[in-house]
Amino acid sequence: MLVRIVLLLVAAAALALCASGCAAPVDAKETINIRFSRFEPETITVPAGEPVTFTLVNDDPIEHEWIVGTAETHERHRTGTEPFHAEIPTEVTIPALTTRTTFVMFNTAGEYEFICHLPGHEAYGMKGTVVVE
Amino acid sequence: MRTLLISATVVASLVMAAMLAVGPSPGSADACAGLIGSNGAVNLGRTTTLAAYQDGVEHYVTSFEFAGGGGEFGTLIPLPGIPSNIERGGDWTLQRLQQEVPPEFAAFSGVGGSSTAAEDRAEVIQEVRIDALDLTVLKGGAPDVAAWATDHGFRLSPDAPEVLDFYARRSPIFLAAVFDGQAAADRGQALGDGTPVHLTIPTPNPWVPLRILGLGKQDEDFVQADVFLLTENEPNLLPKVSNGLFLQHSAQATDLLLSDLRSDKGMEWVADSAWLTKLVVSSPTVDLKYDLAVDATGTKQPSRVAAGLEQPIGLPQTGSDSGGSSDPLSVLGWVALTAAVLAIATVVLAPRFGRGR
Numbered sequence: 220m221l222v223r224i225v226l227l228l229v230a231a232a233a234l235a236l237c238a239s240g241c242a243a244p245v246d247a248k249e250t251i252n253i254r255f256s257r258f259e260p261e262t263i264t265v266p267a268g269e270p271v272t273f274t275l276v277n278d279d280p281i282e283h284e285w286i287v288g289t290a291e292t293h294e295r296h297r298t299g300t301e302p303f304h305a306e307i308p309t310e311v312t313i314p315a316l317t318t319r320t321t322f323v324m325f326n327t328a329g330e331y332e333f334i335c336h337l338p339g340h341e342a343y344g345m346k347g348t349v350v351v352e
Numbered sequence: 353m354r355t356l357l358i359s360a361t362v363v364a365s366l367v368m369a370a371m372l373a374v375g376p377s378p379g380s381a382d383a384c385a386g387l388i389g390s391n392g393a394v395n396l397g398r399t400t401t402l403a404a405y406q407d408g409v410e411h412y413v414t415s416f417e418f419a420g421g422g423g424e425f426g427t428l429i430p431l432p433g434i435p436s437n438i439e440r441g442g443d444w445t446l447q448r449l450q451q452e453v454p455p456e457f458a459a460f461s462g463v464g465g466s467s468t469a470a471e472d473r474a475e476v477i478q479e480v481r482i483d484a485l486d487l488t489v490l491k492g493g494a495p496d497v498a499a500w501a502t503d504h505g506f507r508l509s510p511d512a513p514e515v516l517d518f519y520a521r522r523s524p525i526f527l528a529a530v531f532d533g534q535a536a537a538d539r540g541q542a543l544g545d546g547t548p549v550h551l552t553i554p555t556p557n558p559w560v561p562l563r564i565l566g567l568g569k570q571d572e573d574f575v576q577a578d579v580f581l582l583t584e585n586e587p588n589l590l591p592k593v594s595n596g597l598f599l600q601h602s603a604q605a606t607d608l609l610l611s612d613l614r615s616d617k618g619m620e621w622v623a624d625s626a627w628l629t630k631l632v633v634s635s636p637t638v639d640l641k642y643d644l645a646v647d648a649t650g651t652k653q654p655s656r657v658a659a660g661l662e663q664p665i666g667l668p669q670t671g672s673d674s675g676g677s678s679d680p681l682s683v684l685g686w687v688a689l690t691a692a693v694l695a696i697a698t699v700v701l702a703p704r705f706g707r708g709r
Contacts, residue, residue: 254513255513255514255517256513256514279513280494280495280496280497280499280512280516281512281513315499316495335510339510340510343510343570
């Protein structure tokens, strides 16, 4: 009887794990938290060619940006003057203590940095990487 | 957008004075810890502050330097309590203290789908105008103070959330000092002219904020500050003197110094006898994670909380040193899994136990 109970427990555990890990493929969802001017996590891996929902949670009492793209994109923003980003899915302004959601599909595998380009924020370490594979 | 300088100092122990300084001119008396420009550049300035503690009342004297231009800039100073009075400070008290114990260290510049926003706002306790300086005492948490700054057109540096949180956990009182550059120019104030301010703060828990002097600076930038303490007896301090915090002077204050201080405008409260200590902060910003606690109880045990080395009891720990998962969904997942296993086990075991009876 004991063996049977153990087997049942193991089966239940396996079923519970599959409920989160073995489900049919759905759009990827990633949450990036911002606290004390840091992105958490700093590295995210997403599939190429599939839409990804990014939920950007700013727990800081100051405004931040989440801009993801190539080196050229970031270089443009380092010297740019755009005060607010709301039209481009890969360029999002997140006001203090708010949450923003954006949808991005990366067609090409590779690594793309996401950075807050408000003055001083990148130098402070506010950057991360999206790994597309 | 205006720029908010965040600087600080407060303090004391049984009759104590503290003076902070950051920047280039040894004799200057200003309170600008860092000017954050629109390009993120930081201009280090020298801050000089005097704070004294006597019979449970802290006297805080600092001077805000007019940095020129027609705009506005400001300083946020964390305070240990609500000031009972704010007035113009003495004309030369800060300079006299520097004359008594001049700096030994050469000054140098550092290397180097949406949710709704929070509705909370800092409570304005008191507003005072001194010359071209608007002083506002705020009460609130870090988000509240940040919101106040934003509402008033200031931009906070990226380290502000962590630093404001560091202070708000111990005291929700901040002083915002905003220089009206145009008014200063209209008054004929020259670049570098300081406006001394004297705050009287009843508090049982004196401390000198040091960490905030690094606000807006890069990790490798140096914070340099002169901290003068004037206490009834030789003070007990925390943290102890170590790398980045140097003891330059510790002796009974001379009668001449105390007499001179008392003769300045609004400085008659200075005691007849006091112990003079001068500490020098010379530390990379990245290492300046503490404040200066001074024992005011006679127990010779300065508060680790006041020094910023411990969080107040009852407040949650921050940081990622818990080791366990903090993801609520992950926790819920394990709770659900455990519940499911228990439920199945109950279903399986119950009949067996029933049959066994």
